[in-house]
Amino acid sequence: MAALTTLVADTPLDEVIAVIERDGGVVIKDFFDSSTLAELRAEIDRAMPSTPWGQDDFSGHRTKRLYGIFQHIRHAATTVRHPLYAGIASHFLEIPQSGYFGEDRLELAPTYQVGVTSIIDIHPGEGAQPLHRDDGVWQWRHPEGYRQARVQIMVAVTDFTADNGGTMVVPGSHLWDDDRGPKVEEAVPTEMTAGSALIWLGGTFHGGGTNSSDSNRIGLTIGLDLGFLRQEENAYLTYPIEVVKELDEDIQRILGWSVCPPGTGFVDHQGVMADPNFLLQGEGAEVTNSFAQFDEAAPGARP
Ligand SMILES: O=C(O)CCC(=O)C(=O)O
Numbered sequence: 142m143a144a145l146t147t148l149v150a151d152t153p154l155d156e157v158i159a160v161i162e163r164d165g166g167v168v169i170k171d172f173f174d175s176s177t178l179a180e181l182r183a184e185i186d187r188a189m190p191s192t193p194w195g196q197d198d199f200s201g202h203r204t205k206r207l208y209g210i211f212q213h214i215r216h217a218a219t220t221v222r223h224p225l226y227a228g229i230a231s232h233f234l235e236i237p238q239s240g241y242f243g244e245d246r247l248e249l250a251p252t253y254q255v256g257v258t259s260i261i262d263i264h265p266g267e268g269a270q271p272l273h274r275d276d277g278v279w280q281w282r283h284p285e286g287y288r289q290a291r292v293q294i295m296v297a298v299t300d301f302t303a304d305n306g307g308t309m310v311v312p313g314s315h316l317w318d319d320d321r322g323p324k325v326e327e328a329v330p331t332e333m334t335a336g337s338a339l340i341w342l343g344g345t346f347h348g349g350g351t352n353s354s355d356s357n358r359i360g361l362t363i364g365l366d367l368g369f370l371r372q373e374e375n376a377y378l379t380y381p382i383e384v385v386k387e388l389d390e391d392i393q394r395i396l397g398w399s400v401c402p403p404g405t406g407f408v409d410h411q412g413v414m415a416d417p418n419f420l421l422q423g424e425g426a427e428v429t430n431s432f433a434q435f436d437e438a439a440p441g442a443r444p
């Protein structure tokens with residue numbers, strides 16, 4: 142299959158969108174200039190040494206993931222403010238929907254929000270991540286009644302190559318229905334120079350590649366998600382944590398201190414996408430890695 146199209150960063154937004162609509166993703170060359178890239182690299186180099194290894198096949202065992210990056214990486218903000226990324230997210234996510242309010246038909250456009258963030262540092266010797274759709278976090282259905290739920294970016298902090306784990310993407314797979322699974326031969330590696338970025342849709346099959354090189358492959362990834370994919374009443378800010386700790390576990394969980402399979406609502410705990418309920422249980426509470434379920438369901442999925 143042909144590789145994704147690479148466009149330069151001053152390509153008009155509608156041309157970029159047309160490519161994404163066709164292929165499910167695009168590479169933007171020199172998304173960041175060299176000074177922004179150097180600052181980003183320095184921030185990452187400060188934050189990564191204390192980041193633990195992944196502990197499941199999805200996250201990788203020779204991969205380090207730093208989550209919650211807005212507290213560590215100033216250029217996380219630069220990434221979401223980049224006119225091209227913001228413009229693409231707005232196009233695919235802020236699509237108005239209409240419905241009745243009394244006898245009036247009202248049209249409302251959703252916002253978008255940051256749904257997930259990480260620095261992904263794939264070390265030499267890591268195997269390929271299973272191909273997946275990121276909108277699987279909501280068990281999103283395709284293509285009936287389909288609208289995009291996520292627009293994801295991967296900024297290349299190092300060069301991305303076919304040998305070092307450059308993200309594998311299945312072009313056009315955002316248009317497939319749920320009965321069609323991806324084959325490894327259908328995926329093409331993302332090859333891009335440091336400072337460039339891959340932008341793809343939540344419905345596009347992809348995964349981190351095998352790193353058979355002798356250097357690390359580092360990327361900054363952010364998912365921008367439909368603004369309504371959340372609880373209506375913000376339970377995390379409504380209930381002080383001391384109050385939640387006093388509630389029974391079934392009530393804590395239904396209020397949101399839980400994950401929805403496969404792991405939506407996780408918190409990072411030592412590099413693991415953990416069920417947040419342990420935060421309420423005090424010292425020595427068991428931490429559940431919500432993504433370990435894939436290791437059981439598909440053993441050896443990450444060679
Ligand atoms: O590391 C990569 O290239 C992709 C990672 C990814 O798709 C994920 O963890 O959801």
Ligand SMILES: [Fe+2]
Pocket residue numbers: 273274275347348
């Ligand atoms: Fe992914």
